[in-house]
Amino acid sequence: MLNRVMVTLDNEAEVEHLARYGKMIIENYPNVEIVGVYIQPGIEEYSYGAGVDYDIKGGKIDHELKIKKAMETEEKIKEKFLSLFENYKFYSKTGDMSEVFLNELKLFDLAIISKTDKINHNLKEILKKHHKPIILVPDLDKFSLDKILIADDQGLEVNKSVFDFINAFEKVKEFKAITVNISQESVKDLTFYLEKIEKKIEYIFEEGPVDEIILDCAKEFDMLVLGNLKHSFLVEKLIGEAGVKIIEKIKKPVFIA
CATH class of the missing domain: 3.40.50.620 (HUPs)
Known part of the structure; x- marks a missing residue:
């Protein structure tokens, strides 16, 4: 029985078709909980050196801009995801994509992942180690x-x-x-x-x-x-x-x- 589905997000371009797939599941199984999980690698390093002056000119500014851009990207993905379907839930995690994915999957019955035309390192690791069902979803108009x-x-x-x-x-x-x-x-x-x-x-x-x-x-x-x-x-x-x-x-x- 399907109870909770994780929609795995790592960039803005895939939000719409993955959310649309989640909507299709809800239409068929109204009691299923759909949760968007945004996984961004490397964010944890942004907290390093906060408030510290750098010897290299411009280093601190670059660091702060990197943090700002990451936060803006996360907010855009969150707003877009939740605007498509207000009953969905959303949270974000940071770290290695495949490691975070596999850990979060423990709380769900299955995961939805965007499918591309080439299997990258993260998807390779997920396919080797996943412990719950996954659905690879291409960008289509209808599901x-x-x-x-x-x-x-x-x-x-x-x-x-x-x-x-x-x-x-x-x-x-x-x-x-x-x-x-x-x-x-x-x-x-x-x-x-x-x-x-x-x-x-x-x-x-x-x-x-x-x-x-x-x-x-x-x-x-x-x-x-x-x-x-x-x-x-x-x-x-x-x-x-x-x-x-x-x-x-x-x-x-x-x-x-």
Whole structure:
């Protein structure tokens, strides 16, 4: 059951589409609490030397300007976030992005993160270490939970993601699962279990390049459910396996548990 969702913010440009995604969740699950958490790295260093004269000309002024700019940026993000949806909550944290994120995630059921076309260091660390589900959200005009696609490689990781998704978004009743280069006879599908909880799943079987096929199929869906990359992320990044390619190239939200 979904109770609290963390909208993770680290710059002004991503506020609007992440808040819009939060609104979509609220529309489907009115009792969920949405909280914006602004994480700015390095702010703690600004308190160093407060009120101290510097030997280097202009050093203190530069330091104070840096503090002022950081505070102004935080205020802009807070005002923009809360102006979009007045019922949301907001607070800020400082420090290493991935470390703060993982610590704050302890207080939430899942986190929403802005998805870009390239996985940076912070997201890499989050994908390796996250202990709750996350949704990577691209900048889109509209969001929905109507059509959900599961990238089913028959692994334990995707099985966990599916069950975590079901627990979080219990109103979703129908799914499609795509398996690539796996024979229909060998698939252990979820039909039997899902029927017991009044949900339906339909399987799509394809052959060919895994990432290309899943990316093409995902265009028709509102979200892709993907297995986590915790144990194999660095290897996948080096050899260019499908999971990382999909995350970087997909233009739809991705759920990873």
